[in-house]
Amino acid sequence: MAPVVIIGGGFGGLYTALELARRPGHPPLLLLEPRDRFVFLPFLYELLSQELPLWQIAPRYDALLAGYGIGWLRDRVVALDPDQHKISTQAGQTISYSRLVLAWGAELHSCGVPGVLEHAQGFRSLADVERLQALVQRLKAAPRPLQRLVVVGAGPAGVELACKLADLLQGAALVELLERGPIALPQARSFNREQALLALQRKDVRLRCHCQVQAVTAEGLILGQGEQLAAAGVIWTAGQRSQPPLGISPGAVPCKATLEVEGLEDVFAVGDGAAVAHEPPLPATAQVAFQQAPLLASNLLHSLAGEPLENFQWKDLGEMLSLGIGEASLTGLGFTLAGPAAQQLRRWSYLTRLPGNSLPLKVAANWLGDWSANPLPR
Numbered sequence: 403m404a405p406v407v408i409i410g411g412g413f414g415g416l417y418t419a420l421e422l423a424r425r426p427g428h429p430p431l432l433l434l435e436p437r438d439r440f441v442f443l444p445f446l447y448e449l450l451s452q453e454l455p456l457w458q459i460a461p462r463y464d465a466l467l468a469g470y471g472i473g474w475l476r477d478r479v480v481a482l483d484p485d486q487h488k489i490s491t492q493a494g495q496t497i498s499y500s501r502l503v504l505a506w507g508a509e510l511h512s513c514g515v516p517g518v519l520e521h522a523q524g525f526r527s528l529a530d531v532e533r534l535q536a537l538v539q540r541l542k543a544a545p546r547p548l549q550r551l552v553v554v555g556a557g558p559a560g561v562e563l564a565c566k567l568a569d570l571l572q573g574a575a576l577v578e579l580l581e582r583g584p585i586a587l588p589q590a591r592s593f594n595r596e597q598a599l600l601a602l603q604r605k606d607v608r609l610r611c612h613c614q615v616q617a618v619t620a621e622g623l624i625l626g627q628g629e630q631l632a633a634a635g636v637i638w639t640a641g642q643r644s645q646p647p648l649g650i651s652p653g654a655v656p657c658k659a660t661l662e663v664e665g666l667e668d669v670f671a672v673g674d675g676a677a678v679a680h681e682p683p684l685p686a687t688a689q690v691a692f693q694q695a696p697l698l699a700s701n702l703l704h705s706l707a708g709e710p711l712e713n714f715q716w717k718d719l720g721e722m723l724s725l726g727i728g729e730a731s732l733t734g735l736g737f738t739l740a741g742p743a744a745q746q747l748r749r750w751s752y753l754t755r756l757p758g759n760s761l762p763l764k765v766a767a768n769w770l771g772d773w774s775a776n777p778l779p780r
Contacts, residue, residue, distance in 0.1 A: 403429055406702055407489065407499040409479050411435030411463060413443070413691035414673025414698075415505030416757055421699035423470040429500060429706060432473040434491070438462055441528060443688055444752050447566045447724045450531050458756075458765050460528055466758045484666050501668050501702050504655060508674040508686075511643035517618035522554070522638040525563055537635050538567070542574040549575035552623060552633040554615055555640030556581035558590065558687075558723060561598050563637060565726040568605035575634065577605075580613040580623075582640070589685070591721050597731035597740040598723060605726060615640075642686070644675040659713035661698050668705065672698050684716055692755055693717065722748045 406422065406429050408415045415433065422428045439460040448454040467474055481490040482502075489497050509526070512518035524530055541549055551571070553564045556579050564579040571577065579586070579602065586602075586609055587595045602609055614626040622633035644654045654677035656664040661676060663669040673691035684690050694714055701711045720734010722744075730745035732738070739747065749769070756762045 404487065404498040404500040405430035405432040405473070406501045406503065406706075407432045407434065407497060408503040408505055409434050409489070410505035410507060410673075410675070411437065411440055411474075412505060412507040412673060413688045414507075414675070414694060415503065416440055416463075416466070417691065417695035418503060418505065418672055418698045418702075419467075419472050420470065420757060421695050422702060423472050425699060425703060428471075428703070430473070431471065432475060432497070432499075433463075433467070434475050434477055434479060434489075435463060436476050436478050438464075438476070439528065440466060440757060441526075442752075442756060443526065444722075444724075446525065446531060447562050449528075450534060450563075451566055451570055451727050453727060456528075458761075458768070461758070461761055466761065484669060487668065499668075501670065501705060503698065503702070504663065504669065504671040504675050505673055506644060506675050508642040508644050510638055511641035512638075513641040515615055515617060518638055521618045521620055522636040524638055524642070525559060526642070534567075534635075534637065538570050541571060541634060545574040548632070550578055550631075550633050551575055551635050551637065552578045552580060552631065553637045553639060554580045554623075555638065556583075556586035556609065556611070557639065558587065560639040561587060561602070562724045563639060564607045565598075565601050565605055565729075566724065568607050569727040573606075576608065578608045578610065578631075578633075580615065580625075581609070581611045582614050584611055586611065590723070591733040593733050593738050593740075594721055594723050594731045598725060601725040601729065601731075642674075660701055660711040661694060661714060662701075662711070670698060670702065678714060680714075680716060688755075689719060690716070722751065724748065 408419050411433055419431055419433050422431055439462050441460050445454055445459040449459045463474055478492040479489050480492050487499050510524035523533055551567055553560045560579055564577050568577045587598055615623055617624040618636050623631045625631055654675050655671050657671050657676045657678045661670045661672060663671050672694045697714050704711050722732040724730050728742050728745055730748045731740040732744050732748055753762055753766055
């Protein structure tokens with residue numbers, strides 16, 4: 403039997419593979435992912451600030467997949483032949499599949515603004531973290547008047563990153579947060595938005611709403627009416643877009659509620675790459691991929707057995723924001739909380755979402771050791 407092939411080892415792809423591997427009598431499984439490490443994106447801010455180590459946030463795929471019976475090929479897909487149920491890879495391999503899962507993630511999207519791809523950086527990868535850490539160290543080592551870092555986009559990623567950068571820079575540079583809309587965190591719960599605004603004020607982050615970026619240059623940004631804003635670095639969190647490697651148009655692919663791709667037989671999609679019609683619209687968060695993975699695993703088995711498929715049902719589990727070193731705000735899980743206690747609860751909540759069986763146990767043991775040595779102040 404040809405394997406179920408999963409393209410992409412992010413949240414949607416990896417968690418679907420692990421779910422399938424836990425099901426009795428599962429088909430052969432092959433994961434195509436060119437990177438050597440999975441990145442748990444909600445903890446990327448803690449990696450930037452070195453509050454958590456690399457092994458907890460970005461475990462290696464060979465360690466995660468050991469013992470699951472999942473094949474892993476470090477390669478990229480360059481062509482899809484749905485009529486023949488085959489894919490072609492960058493290394494020249496042709497692979498047959500029984501079912502195909504498109505699970506490529508999202509990449510920085512310029513939103514049509516000139517210079518973004520050349521002069522700005524995103525915040526989604528280990529390389530992004532390394533570049534930003536190096537920039538912070540340079541700014542702290544040689545402080546000068548009016549140094550600034552600019553974060554574009556005051557959604558959750560932009561707000562969380564601005565708070566963390568302000569804590570790391572310790573006044574060595576100004577952090578500015580630009581938002582083209584009227585308010586920061588327009589989709590957030592009111593409590594979390596209020597706590598985020600207070601955190602930005604405490605950390606002296608300058609929030610500028612109704613701020614349209616016309617272009618990004620090597621020296622900074624050009625804003626509306628030609629205003630020049632010098633910057634030592636620009637971090638772009640204002641847009642991301644799924645980038646399929648198969649010659650399919652950029653953006654998420656239209657899917658049925660069963661996660662089947664419209665117009666392609668035996669092809670499914672999950673996570674950032676799946677455009678599922680839903681009211682209200684699904685948020686662009688890892689929470690969606692967490693919930694889609696078990697359903698997709700079931701539907702793949704149903705599809706192979708010729709059984710009816712199930713529709714995806716979204717459940718809002720709440721909202722959590724990291725607001726700097728040792729601080730967070732959350733609404734959900736039966737709590738409305740901000741501060742250090744919220745940060746601890748946020749971490750332990752995400753602990754249950756870490757992939758695999760052994761990683762959560764190892765991380766929990768490490769955190770318990772740290773917590774017993776440094777408990778929260780009373």
